[in-house]
Amino acid sequence: MHSPVFRHATLNDAEHCYAIEVGSYEGDEAATLEKITTRIHQYPEGFLCMEIDDEVIGFINAGCAWDVVMSDEEFKELIGHDPKAPNVVIMSVVIHPKYQGKGYSSLLMKEFISLMQKDDKQTIHLMCKEQHVDLYKHFGYEYVRPSASDHGGMVWHEMVMKF
Template sequence: MEIRNAALKDLPAIAAVEAECFPAAEAATAEEFAGRLAHYANHFWLLFEDGELAAFVDGFCTDTPDLTDEMYADAALHDEAGAWQMIFGVNTLPRCRRRGYAETLLRQAIADARAQGRKGLVLTCKDRLVHYYAKLGFVNEGVSGSTHGGVVWHQMRLTF
C-alpha cells in the first residue's frame, strides 16, 4: 500500500475511481478534477494497492466555515491559508471497500490539517454515513444547505 498526494498525471485514475463510486449527478468530472489538481493537488490523499489507485480523499481549504455547492465547482476558491479543510470526496473502489482505506486516508487528512494549524475539517454525507464519520470525531450539524447532485446532505465538522 502506498499513500501520497496527487499530481496531474493521476487525473485519469482519479476520474475513473470517482465515476465508479458516485452516480453521474454527484460525481465530479475529469475537467473539474483537472481544475482541482491545478489549485490544490497537495489536498488530495491517494491510496494505491498493487500500483492501482484504490481510494482517495480530496478537498480544499477556505476561511468559509460551511461547505457550499459553489466550492465543488470553483477550485479557484481554494485558500492555502484557509482555516478549514473541506472534504469534497471520499472514494474507495467498490471491490476495495471494507479494508479501512477511507479511514486511513481521512486520518491522514485530519493529521495534515492539524499539523497545518487549521481549525478542523468539514464534509457532507448522506444520512446512512453519519455514524461512520462520527466514529472519526466528526459532529453532525444537521442537514446541509448543499443540494449537490439533488441529494440531501448532512454537514459534519471535526473541530480541533
C-alpha cells in the same frame, strides 16, 4: 490487507481518479474530470491518494476556506479556495468499489486528518448522506445540520471536526 502508500495526487492521476469517482458515486454527485483536474492543479496538498501495489485505489480531495459555506457549488471548482485558510472542506472521499469494506477508507481518513493537523488547519468540514453520519462520528466529526445543498439531487448532512 496490503499495506497502502499515501501520496499527493499529480495531474497524471486525474483520469484514474475520475474513473474511481464515477464508479463510486451515484447519479450526478460524482465530480467531473475538469473539477478533479482543477483540484489537483490548485491544491495538490489537499488531494491525498492511497495506492496498493502502485495503483491508486482511493482518494480524498479538499479545498480551504476562511468562511465555510457548505452549499457553495462554486467551491467544488475551488472558486474562493485559499490554501492558507484554516478550514478544510472535503469534496470527495472515494475508495474503488473492489477495495471497499476492507478498512481502507478508515486508513485514508486517518492519514488525511493527520496531514491537515500537521498543516495547522483548525477544522475539517464535509457533507455526507444520512447512512454515513455515524461513520464520520466515529472519526471525531460532529453533526452540524441537514445541508441546504442539493448536490446531485441528494439529501446531505453537514459535519465538522475541530482541532
